[in-house]
Amino acid sequence: MTMEVDLDRELMNGFKTMNTTDKDVLITEFLRVLGSQPNAAEGAFYLDMANWNLQEAVSAWMDVHHPRNNPLAMRFVQDITIGEGESVPPSTRFTKTWRIRNTGAESWPPGCTLRFTDGDQLSNHTEVTVGQVSAGQEIDISVEMCSPPDQGMFQGKWRMCNPGGNFFGDAIWVIICVEKGGVLAVTQQLNSN
Numbered sequence: 001m002t003m004e005v006d007l008d009r010e011l012m013n014g015f016k017t018m019n020t021t022d023k024d025v026l027i028t029e030f031l032r033v034l035g036s037q038p039n040a041a042e043g044a045f046y047l048d049m050a051n052w053n054l055q056e057a058v059s060a061w062m063d064v065h066h067p068r069n070n071p072l073a074m075r076f077v078q079d080i081t082i083g084e085g086e087s088v089p090p091s092t093r094f095t096k097t098w099r100i101r102n103t104g105a106e107s108w109p110p111g112c113t114l115r116f117t118d119g120d121q122l123s124n125h126t127e128v129t130v131g132q133v134s135a136g137q138e139i140d141i142s143v144e145m146c147s148p149p150d151q152g153m154f155q156g157k158w159r160m161c162n163p164g165g166n167f168f169g170d171a172i173w174v175i176i177c178v179e180k181g182g183v184l185a186v187t188q189q190l191n192s193n
Contacts, residue, residue: 021052023047023052026047027040027043027044027047029054030046030057030058030061033054033058038061053084055084055173056076059075059170059171063170071105071106072104072108072160072162072169073102073104073169074168074170075100075101075103075169075170076099076100076169076170077099077100077101077138078098078099079097079098079099080097080098080099080140081094081096081097082094082095082096082097082174084175085153085175085176085177086176086182087176087177087181087182087183088177088182089147089178089179089180089182090148090149090151090179090180091146091147091148091149092147093144093145093146094144094145094146095143095145096123096145096174097141097142097143098140098172099138099140100138100139100141100160100169100170101137101138101139102133102134102136102137102138103136103169105135107132107133107134108130108131108132108133108160108162109132109162110131110132111162111163112129112130112131112133112160112161113129113160113161114127114128114130114141114158114159114161114172115127115159115160115161115167116156116157116158117157117159117171118156118157119155119156119157119173120148120156122147122154122156122174123143123146123156124144125143125144127161128141128142128143130160143158147176147178148178150178151178151179151180152177152178153177153178154175154176154177154178155174155175155176156173157171157173158173158174
């Protein structure tokens with residue numbers, strides 16, 4: 001349990017630097033987040049396979065090197081709205097949407113939820129009911145959020161949870177850069193009309 005909490009803190013700190021496209025920096029962050037276990041070549045491999053997305057690369061590495069026996073499984077597919085580090089004006093309401101896939105052999109039972117677990121809580125909701133999802137099915141999950149009034153980087157971690165309260169699957173993140181003149185409000189307003 002302590003290792004998972006420490007790893008979660010390390011992941012949160014590591015994802016703070018995802019506002020870069022410099023491949024050397026991303027490899028360094030991949031290695032920093034995961035410690036001494038992978039080497040630079042392995043980091044480059046996983047990052048390249050994940051299209052240089054640090055979150056996806058770390059999740060893929062963890063899936064391969066630390067598989068779990070939980071029969072329920074979930075894989076983060078992509079951000080539908082609010083990409084990593086997207087610019088958002090202060091005190092702006094927005095909808096964060098993730099696409100996820102049930103990668104397990106079983107359907108998720110009724111009562112599964114997506115829960116806020118760590119970081120900056122940008123929503124009044126701490127969980128969203130997901131419901132039953134068939135094996136192999138992809139779904140979009142949305143959470144209404146609001147950017148803080150202060151400028152800076154903010155991130156929140158969310159996890160899938162079965163009806164018994166056990167987490168499963170990839171951690172998914174909302175990561176925003178709050179700054180005056182952020183374009184998010186305009187783009188979401190245009191998309192909603």
